[in-house]
Amino acid sequence: MIGELYMTGNIIEIENLTMRFNLAQEQFSGLKDLIIMASKGKLKFNEFYALKNVMLKIKKGEAWGIIGRNGSGKSTLLKLISGIYTPTSGAIKVKGTIAPLIELGAGFDPELTARENIFLNGAVLGYSHRFMQDHFDKIVNFSELEQFIDVPIKNFSSGMVARLGFSIATMVKADILIIDEILAVGDANFQEKCYKRMCNMMENGTTVLFVSHNVKDVEKICKKVLWLEHGQIKMVGNSNEVCQSYQNEMKE
Template identity: 60%
Template sequence: MEQDYVVDIENLTIRFNLASEKISDLKEYFIKLIRRELMFQEFLALQDVNLKVKRGESWGLIGVNGSGKSTLLKSTCGILKPYKGSIRINGNIAPLIELGAGFDYNMTARENIFLNGTVLGHSRKFMQEHFDEIVDFAELHQFLDVPIKNFSSGMQARLGFAIATMVRPDILVVDEILSVGDYQFQQKCYGRMREMLQGGTTLLYVSHDIDSVRELCNHAIWLEKGRVRKSGLVDEVCDEYMQVNR
């Protein structure tokens, strides 16, 4: 991989095995497993996807539901392993892929800040130093000692984004998480992402809001049924996508 490429994906194929029959309970599942009677249907969520991202670029991933956008992000973050092809990453990743990922719902917001910090590889001392910054950005001062299970989806998004972006990662991965927040907080998050981009952070961004893709990204990749339909400059890709999906 060239030094400037922080993400280098070649001929990526991701395969899932879908059960071809309905199994009513766990006991039946294990009986069929032992007897080798389980039947699966192969599903290729991604097929021969290529993506090369240079340091500091911002890429929007667009496509209808089920096109493979989230699968591509999860593969990039190492959550899903390639069935075929390769993924090479040069830098650290801050993932914001699923709402509530990394949270313990029975713990308070205060406790979850330190828990998430540990997951991201930060020391308790480091999290204490950045604690006020996280709380100020999330605007959740009065809810610090409330369990996460009592938070709305928007409040969870606030906390998750604040933790993930308290430092400037090499690669920021965002998958639709901001769509659950209110307008003012969305704009606040977009502002922080723009600051990060100006500082050299690379962005991989999934959204159905094409206007936000145009605003934040300089490149885009359009996925359709697990394959790349078009990739390149953001306006060219988004214009063609909108013509097809009016």
């Protein structure tokens, strides 16, 4: 459930959030086999809980880091907040616009040029063609991809795709900026450029949710951190305290 918030201060509220996936036990080679097995009642599933009873309240303008091992539920949580997934149970209440950078290349067509993909990705985010035309030069200049603007992005490196995606998603001030690991593929100079833009957005009231395995980056950007373990909250609180506890456990 995703609804509007009427409580002062909180821009995101998560209540008893659970996300369950059904994983097929049997192997099948395609959709036809899947349908046949399902029609004969032979298709069995294992339940997998990506998240279980997660509770969290985030205030407008806060920067939250989300950390944890692979498979701990970090990306699932971001997709639920973004509205990509619908929770199995519990509720998510979100107020405001979201600029999601969750999967590298999401909203892009690899066969199209960077120029064409700017307008395509803008449409996916809900912007008009005219709006994208007005912001086109700013996007290209920030991405530093002027020389490659008419090259199909299937020929781009992962870092170039990340540059383009970040430049589009942050061209205007969103209420909530969601970033999942994609900055890790960029070079150091562009990462610093992105961090400065995020800081500027936060100073102007944007809420940031930042997922990264680089604890130093999390501490640099975020004042608060949520640590997930096996889909449940392991620890939540001050960035330095949570990150230190996480690093100590990783060393054991």
